[in-house]
Amino acid sequence: MRIELQKRANVSTLFSIISPLLALLLTLVFGAIMFWLLGKSPLGSLYIYFVEPLLEVWSLHELAVKAAPLILIAVGLAVCYRSNNWNIGAEGQFTIGAITGSILPVLYPEWHSWAILPLMMVMGVIGGALYAAIPALLKTRFNTNEILTSLMLVYIAGLFLDWLVRGPWRDPKGYNFPVTKSFQVEAVLPEILDSGRAHWAFIFAIVAAMALWFMMRFMLKGFEVSVLGQSERAGRFAGFSARRMAWFSMLLSGGLAGLAGISEVSGSIGHLQPSISPGYGFTAIIVTFLGRLNPLGIIASGLVLALTYLGGEAAQAALQISDKAARVFQGMLLFFVLSCDTLIHYRIRLILAGGKTAEARA
């Protein structure tokens, strides 16, 4: 017996639209089952996880803080994925962007000027973009699979950061803790409102999402992205170059990941340390797909995924369950998004040994 996926003749528009909501619902249902198996009250746990964080001003600020890097990274990845370039290494580009963006405050802590912040942001973008240029170069020159190379570079970036903050960049007055000096005031991304921690990274994220939405929807460049993503041959016929698109999309998503990295370090942490991200670069992949590769959808899905981080923290305190619960929720969400999409486009066919077929409608 084997299982075959058979392409559906007609794809239901209704289900394509509600697929992310369906995935969210399934995640909640299975999340409730998980809580029940852990011996917690399912509904009470879900309330602590997904509702309580939305009831207080400070935690809404935290939501924006966590959503900002997710959205920034995910809108860049959306362009990548739409053009059929599979950058899985945003976490590494995030890390390198944080490092290159931190060069000025770490090496010149006495430099007090308004110019330092914009320079840090630009250097963060450049660092992330250059790090993404490595898989782009390998792909366009040697036909290497960018999924593997970009992913492997994540671990190199993480170890490089670790070495920096334990070695040359360690704060000599830091009691041997592996951290750099705290950034000078001019190098800290300011908060948007007085009421909480949310800083300018969230504005960068919204602006980037709007700009890329405009590009994908109205500009020839966005058309080029979609055409090359669907058929390289047709793109060549249109005079578009898949090589140049690989460069464009990798540099764009790397640059945005780098911006997210330096914004996070400058706005939320205030110094470099071995761990600067709870996996934003990987969670952003889920954000991208849950947002249907659409920059506006990604704003919404970025907020949803940020909520899983917040809920995870709340659940640790209130329910005494591991912070791994957040990862479980994120994993289930990605699984259900991808399976919903697959079942919308394909139907499952069981082929029994005798060549008899049974059709399962999903």
Place this chain on the structure above:
Amino acid sequence: MTLSEGPAAVPLLSVRGLTKLFGSFAACNAIDLDIAPGEIHALLGENGAGKSTLVKMLFGVLQPSAGQILWEGAPVTIGSPGEARHLGIGMVFQHFSLFEALTVAENIALSLDPKISLARISDEAASLSKAYGLPLDPKAHVADLSVGERQRIEIVRALLQNPKLIILDEPTSVLTPQEADRLFETLFKLKAEGRSVLYISHRLEEVRRICDRATVLRHGKVTGACDPKQETPASLARMMVGSDVAEVHRDAGTVLGDIRLEVGNLSVPARTPFAVALRNMSMKVRAGEVLAIAGVAGNGQGELFDVLSGEYPVAGDEAIRIRGKAVGRTGINGRRLLGAGFVPEERHGHAAVSAMALSDNLLLARSQSDRKAFLSGGAFSVIRFDAIRSATRRICEAMDVRKSGEDPQASSLSGGNLQKFIVGRELDRQPAVLVVNQPTWGVDAGAASRIRQALIDLAKAGSAVVVISQDLDEIFEVATNIAVISEGRLSEPHPAGTLTLERIGLLMGGIHESHSIPEAAHAH
């Protein structure tokens, strides 16, 4: 074997009310068919008539939704190609399933019992190929073989199973006329042994020549069963198409103008191991001329189109000239800006993106040549959707593109209608040079005649047109001059009136003429 035996005796294979549904669409609708022992039975129909679906059910690739298959009078269920072979049904597909890197014998072994030794297979294949006049070297690598030879492998592979019924799907579409003749002799031998052949084709002349009976399909239904020898091509065509097909009109004595497209001593190495290298090609196409390039599939047509269109520019800038300008190194949009238009062979995924709307597919080909009309906002290149939609409407009206809705996805159009749109998208610009690869491949007869007429009219209006085609009928219909492409070489062009089918066939088979003594042909 005579005709009168026909269906009166127990037929070898009978099909009763066979239906195949894809969703709500009936690809085959209550089909009845009888094949007598020892007859060559034609299955006629246009592309999309349901021929392939029907034979896939007979060969166990697809399962019927309703109806019955009787083998020698007894009802059977054919669950897989293996079961079909076991019953005694062999099949030669239109698209071969051969591994290019393996030898002939190894390819044959793949479809047989793994216990049989390779040496035995070689011997049997060699003796079979001798007995049926199918010359074949079991030790040759498939990659080195011509399409005709590859087809012989498939036939020998089917014959090794000692089948009572052999199904051939469009076997001559890849053959030269001479190769086709050789195939027909093999079929007559099979028939003389009492084997039956189900012969699928849309080529009326050859069906009339070799088939004893014919079943005609249209839109998944049987529209006629006849003795093709008693019919005329026109009456068979009527059964296939359902109406009379408009004839293509051409005025004699067109005056040719200046040279619009010139290729001089163009050689291009093969891009991939299985591509064809272009060797020392030259051609001149003048305004008002339709140069048709005939040839068997896989002799460099696609590669020629790639370099003419500029999708793969060539090293020598001077090797290609459009309207006098050297463009060898210029990309496709640079050439479009000089007034050239291009129509590739493959509609889905090359000429058009299937999942995109027609208007998007218009922008695909004309984003740079019609920059002023279709884009605004300077460097931002903001798309002007209204302008593109109205141009899409204009093209659909001009070419009579039948579609559902205002701006449907390219994939929702039938092959013929999408092709009309793709050709119309170029004609709409009145290109000075138009290069078309297989303009009517897989297109219904009505759309085909409309496209051919449009190509002729474009040339009459003063453009230079290059038509690369495998369809000799089409070539004689549209061409002013005919050249033949074979193994990456291009023959001298000949005025269409002076060439016979036989002469083209010899050229297509790879017999090259030398420039100085055109009549003394030598084998390559």
